[in-house]
Amino acid sequence: MTSGTNRVRDDAERRGIPIEIVERAPATSLEHAAELLGITPAEIVKSLVVKRSDGNYLFALVPGDRQISWPKLRAVVGVNKLRMPEAGLALDATGFARGTITPLGSSTAWPVFADERIAGKRVSMGSGDHGYTAWVHTDDLIRGLDATVADITTETGTD
Incomplete structure (x- = not known):
C-alpha cells in the first residue's frame, strides 16, 4: 500500500467503516475502470470536490453514470454559487490527485453530500x-x- 491508500484505510478504520482496498490495472476512464472491475459505471462512486464561494470545499458523492445537478446541489447546500476547482486546488483541499479523491483520509474533513441513488449498495471508489x-x-x-x-x-x- 502507498501513503494515500494507508490514509484512506486508517481513516475508514477510525470511523468504523469496513473497507477493502485492492490493486487494479490502470484505467483510462471511469467506463474503463468499471470494465476492469466487472461492474457498471453506476457501481462506481465519484468523489467530487466542490468549491464554495467562501473558499471552503465540500465533497459530492455521485454515481458514475450521473453528474452533479448544480441547481439541486446549491439548494441542498443553501448557497448561490458552487464550482469545480482546478486540479491543483482540489489536490490542496484534499491531499489527493484527481482520479484518486475520496473523503476518507482527506487532509481536511470537508462536509459530504451523497446522492440518494448510492444508498444501499456496495461500490468502488477512489482509494x-x-x-x-x-x-x-x-450505508457504512x-x-x-x-x-x-x-x-x-x-x-x-x-x-
Whole structure:
C-alpha cells in the first residue's frame, strides 16, 4: 500500500467503516475502470470536490453514470454559487490527485453530500492512489462520514 491508500484505510478504520482496498490495472476512464472491475459505471462512486464561494470545499458523492445537478446541489447546500476547482486546488483541499479523491483520509474533513441513488449498495471508489480501488458499502460510508443524503444529480449530458 502507498501513503494515500494507508490514509484512506486508517481513516475508514477510525470511523468504523469496513473497507477493502485492492490493486487494479490502470484505467483510462471511469467506463474503463468499471470494465476492469466487472461492474457498471453506476457501481462506481465519484468523489467530487466542490468549491464554495467562501473558499471552503465540500465533497459530492455521485454515481458514475450521473453528474452533479448544480441547481439541486446549491439548494441542498443553501448557497448561490458552487464550482469545480482546478486540479491543483482540489489536490490542496484534499491531499489527493484527481482520479484518486475520496473523503476518507482527506487532509481536511470537508462536509459530504451523497446522492440518494448510492444508498444501499456496495461500490468502488477512489482509494487515495492511482492503481487501487476501494470497495465499501455506501450505508457504512454515509453513516461514518455523517453525509447529507439528497437528490443532487442528473443524468449525464443534461442540466
